[in-house]
Amino acid sequence: MTRADTMTSPADAIDLDEVALLLDIDGTLLDFADTPREVWVPPTLRRTLGGLLARTGGALALVSGRVLADIDLLFAPLELPAIGGHGAELRVAPGERSDPARTPSLDPMVKRKLAGVAELGRGVLIEDKGYSLALHWRLAPDKGVAVTAMVQSICESFPDLPLEAMPGKAVIEVKPAAFDKASAVAELMRLPPFEGRRPVFVGDDVTDERVFPILPPLGGFGFAVGRDIPGTAGSFAGPAAVRAWLDGLLERGA
Numbered sequence: 001m002t003r004a005d006t007m008t009s010p011a012d013a014i015d016l017d018e019v020a021l022l023l024d025i026d027g028t029l030l031d032f033a034d035t036p037r038e039v040w041v042p043p044t045l046r047r048t049l050g051g052l053l054a055r056t057g058g059a060l061a062l063v064s065g066r067v068l069a070d071i072d073l074l075f076a077p078l079e080l081p082a083i084g085g086h087g088a089e090l091r092v093a094p095g096e097r098s099d100p101a102r103t104p105s106l107d108p109m110v111k112r113k114l115a116g117v118a119e120l121g122r123g124v125l126i127e128d129k130g131y132s133l134a135l136h137w138r139l140a141p142d143k144g145v146a147v148t149a150m151v152q153s154i155c156e157s158f159p160d161l162p163l164e165a166m167p168g169k170a171v172i173e174v175k176p177a178a179f180d181k182a183s184a185v186a187e188l189m190r191l192p193p194f195e196g197r198r199p200v201f202v203g204d205d206v207t208d209e210r211v212f213p214i215l216p217p218l219g220g221f222g223f224a225v226g227r228d229i230p231g232t233a234g235s236f237a238g239p240a241a242v243r244a245w246l247d248g249l250l251e252r253g254a
């Protein structure tokens with residue numbers, strides 16, 4: 001870990017009795033894979049997350065661009081509090097359902113137009129998440145610029161719809177502009193058992209950058225993964241370092 005390496009770092013000073021742990025998934029907890037379906041969740045990570053959930057009195061949540069149904073399949077049988085679909089879904093406790101009326105689906109006409117972007121070539125993948133649609137090019141890196149340009153032009157062709165095209169890691173995703181991870185984290189932190197705790201958020205992506213500035217006013221702080229991000233307390237080299245840190249937190253706080 002950089003900056004936080006000198007081990008009186010904020011990363012080590014965490015008191016599980018007073019923090020809420022908020023964890024991004026892809027690129028933070030999990031190593032990247034060629035396609036969304038190919039990621040692997042180490043069994044030790046499930047055990048650690050389950051242990052930290054108990055140890056924080058339920059104040060641990062995943063904060064992901066993935067939808068809850070997808071998150072639950074990945075981490076099964078573990079079910080965790082989670083923000084899904086970049087804030088489209090919110091589950092405060094295991095076993096609860098996100099309110100389906102919370103966020104409308106992305107307009108089907110927009111989805112159909114976006115699906116046409118896959119014609120740019122083999123390896124451009126469509127991921128339909130209901131609330132949003134993502135176009136991935138990890139398998140076709142040479143198509144990234146063209147995919148991004150087409151997606152932006154399609155969004156501009158719907159001037160009456162409040163759409164947002166969000167870039168990510170070898171992906172661009174179109175969703176309603178009304179919500180994002182930051183608005184959902186702010187909402188989560190107003191609800192028990194998160195309310196009154198200090199949010200500690202770990203994330204790697206462009207979409208995570210909006211969360212970091214809302215943490216200090218809540219008494220919290222953030223850590224980046226794979227790079228330095230201004231306004232964070234430090235950074236982890238990669239998901240393996242994040243997982244090792246979480247293991248250590250549980251051991252020390254048990």
Ligand SMILES: O=P(O)(O)OC[C@H]1O[C@H](O[C@H]2O[C@H](CO)[C@@H](O)[C@H](O)[C@H]2O)[C@H](O)[C@@H](O)[C@@H]1O
Nearest residue numbers: 025026032033034035036064065138169170171
């Ligand atoms: O907010 P996150 O939990 O970090 O989710 C962000 C996106 O992650 C997934 O896509 C990314 O990971 C894939 C698997 O490693 C990789 O193939 C892809 O290139 C990445 O962009 C997921 O598929 C998206 O729905 C999430 O929004």
